[in-house]
Amino acid sequence: MHDAPLIPLQPDEALHAFMDGELELHDEQPLFDSLAADPSLRSEMKDILSIRGAVHRDVLFPSPAVETGILAAAGLTSGAAVVGAAGAAVATSSWFAGLTSLAYASGGIIVGAIAMYFAMTHEASNTALPPSNMASSIAGEPQQQTHVTVFDTVYIRKIVAPTPTRLVATNMDSETPVSETPVSEPPIEISEVPHSISTFDGLYTKEPIQTASSQGLLYADRMSPMSSTLPVMLSFRTLASGLDKTQPTPESVQNTFLPNTAFSLTMPLSEQHRLGVEMGTESFSQTFVGTDGDHQAEWSQTPVLFWLGATYQFTPTELRILPGLSPFAQATIGAAFSQGPIGRATIGLAYQPIGPVRITLGLDGSALFYTFQSSWFTSTKWGLSYGLSIDLGSWR
């Protein structure tokens, strides 16, 4: 109020103007007199102070990704930085937040398709090598060549029926060559096979065939991963939430479909080692400091991040506790979208009693690395992880 009001100020108007630093000097004394005489005015002043105190504590900050998004949109970054910043900008947009679930599913489909393609082409390379007739049969065409020429490499796969009386052998496409001399697919006599065979067994094996009962192992334990037609394991697991249970669940977590979960696709390197890709959505409580204008400030947030990375699993079968029950360890290294690198490690137990389904329970720890105003910060958490896997390689 830079001009003298035409109408005299009411005491409450003067009070508000005074508390906003906008009251003219000549209006102050009447206000003080009113305050001294009017309890309700004093009460109003207390209320205003309470509201103001609360408002001044209500400090809101945008997420750090916005700045990079602005620089990218302004064309002030180049190369990979633009890509990263553009991604960050996209990540902060509202429409993207709504499509996170869809992107998650699409990512899974793409990764799955790549893994499937890899698995299928890996299998095709085996079949394509020696017998040309296999290639034609794969293509669905009539098999033209019915005999093996001289010096052709012949692969033998023994197929053992559930009962000894139905035991047969055929010229197939796997395993090591057994002969480089003319071979005319001699049928394997029953006498060549140990008489102990009595159950479904011996797939793809060139070793002396042993039964499950003779080894004391379950079917799933004995499966050689490398022998699978589709040696892919699809896994789903929950991750440590890192949330303080005594505090309300952040809305960002509440609004996320399947928060703190991960999917993975792994291929076997050997019986004990698997390598693959894993992705997930995960909440990280972040606390970081920086400068806001000309003063230091501290921020705290719990964003739900989408991440993607490479994962490695180790299952020491020699440490098997019970049939189908083994310890395992898993490590994943990747990157959280618009944030930074992420790493996680899990140790626990895996139980695969029979068939392709495997259940895991482990202790999960993870760390997120991120930058804010040129400083690096980490957010770490740990907790229990529950998982369910389907070993497509043992599903036939």
Next chain:
Amino acid sequence: MVATGTVHRQRKAPVDDTPDLDLYARLAGDEATAQAALSTLYRRYSQRVYTYCRKILGDNQIAEDLLQETFVRLFETGKQGRALENFPAYLMTIARNHCLSHRSRSKRQYVEVEDFHLVYRDVPYEQKELLQLIQTTLELLPDDYREAFVLREYNGLSYNEIAEIIGESIDVVKVRIFRAKKKLREILAPYLADIQSKA
């Protein structure tokens, strides 16, 4: 399972006391100069602009989008070498125009309250509750009153600056702020009496 944050390197950034208008003028310079100037201006004013958008529109994501649009627009005008007299007022005017434009495009009524996405630490529970009540009450105010209150209380602008931003007289600003506070107090009165009696 409580997450912990660890500060690896806490660097105290030197305070850049370059005047706003000088920084604004540098936006027309080369890329490195413009980027440094824009970053400095962003750090000075992003919280203010974001708070305004957030309180006016009530949505965190939209507020961040409009914050981004505001600073991109600022950069574009700076690149053109446009002369300014009052940088904060100009910046808030851009933000306000974006908010008004967004609100006119969207018929949505925003009733969302604090979403915990970015809350300040060490706020006592009672204060958080009061903050939520204030936010909810703000949503009940007419847009003009809410805007004046936010610019005054959250952004700390004077009546004169607010008048410049919203294009109204100081008397209008004064009345809007006064009525907004009166309405807030009226709605919050029972709660305020309760916490004052506890104190």
